Amino acid sequence: MYYKFNGFTQRLVGAAASTAYNPQGLKPIVSTESPALVFGTTTKLASDLPATDSFLGKNQVPDLQKLFQSDSKADGLPVHLKRGVPDKLLYRTTMALTIGGTIYCLVALYMASQPRSQK
């Protein structure tokens, strides 16, 4: 019995010998290694694309990975505040809008429930 990996169900399923011998058909081989599992340690580089240099910008993913991994930046900040000031501003704006809006909503619904409706 030969087996192949079904990418959709993420399981091994039975396959013909020809499929097992040429799992990716006759196209050039692409690495089938899945990225290293992360259990609270820093990852290796996630990007293994061939170097196409500066076609629409440089690859900043490794730098951002360093920035967000709590080992090298043990600040205990949750992910939604990890970048500091811009995150805090957005968070506070959203909070003001939702909490303020909820209060306004309750007031408006209270007024709307009064007998003489206001247009």
Added chain:
Amino acid sequence: MAHQAHSYHMVDPSPWPIFGAAAALLTTSGLIMWFHYSSTTLLTMGLLSMLLVMLQWWRDVIRESTFQGHHTPTVQKGLRYGMILFITSEAFFFLGFFWAFFHSSLAPTPELGGQWPPTGVKPLNPLEVPLLNTAILLASGVTVTWTHHSITEGNRKQAIHALTLTILLGFYFTALQAMEYHEASFSIADSVYGSTFFVATGFHGLHVIIGSSFLTVCLLRLIKFHFTPNHHFGFEAAAWYWHFVDIIWLFLYMSMYWWGS
């Protein structure tokens, strides 16, 4: 330093779920204030806060996956199930509108003149713009598949070109539909024909816009090197959604535009 002994993702505490719920409250009560009291303040606040919550929540998912590496194969499997279930629920949503259409069109009442299309309603010619729209969405299905193959083969340039083409086709569809809506000789108020037609095609158009936005985010992430040939589930989810939108259109075209004319 404590390391977890399992491959699941224990998420950091996040305010977005409750803010999202509040945003939904503001949006729905905003609709009420708009319909009954002609006031749009609450609705605007609701839509704005919904947008902010979506942006930040999904930004955080990208941070957790691409930058922090929390999306192990186990986590990814859960995300796949989630997306499939969501798309299934959307299919049921559209099923309701198709049910309404067939309920009214298979046995047209005397008020409609006992016929479908109803007396006096001049339907859109299915062989004109609607046929072009069908071709556009089918072509976009091809280009999104081309994008996927380019990503798995590590061909950055081609992937970007194909995905851009997909998004442009989506915008072209939306523009043509908007023009059709403007030019149609009937409106949503024109009996149950208008209701079923515009509600079903209208929700479909909204889903095309949502799908195009999803694909645009994927394009930005693709340009920023977020996807690898083996791990690009965000893109796969967008592609699944896009194929779903395409299939719904095919059903709409065959039933409402073609059979219903």
